[in-house]
Amino acid sequence: MKQFGYRRITKYLKEDYGIVYNAKKVLRIMKENNIQAEYVKRMRRKILIKGIVYDEPPKNNSC
Numbered sequence: 001m002k003q004f005g006y007r008r009i010t011k012y013l014k015e016d017y018g019i020v021y022n023a024k025k026v027l028r029i030m031k032e033n034n035i036q037a038e039y040v041k042r043m044r045r046k047i048l049i050k051g052i053v054y055d056e057p058p059k060n061n062s063c
Contacts, residue, residue, distance in 0.1 A: 005037040006030055 004012075006027040013019045013026070030036070 003038055003040065 006023055009030075010021060010023045010026045013021055
C-alpha cells in the first residue's frame, strides 16, 4: 500500500467498502498519521546516435 496516494485510497474506499470520503479529508488523515505514498521514479531509455545521447529519438519528418 506504499504506492497508493490519497486519490487512489479514496477510490478504493468508495469502490470496495462503500465509504465515501472527500479526497481532502483522506489526505488530511494521511498527513496526521505520517502516511505518505512512495513514488517510483521511472527510468528513461537513452539512445546513442553518432556520439550524441538523446533522451528520446529525434523526430524524422522525411516520411
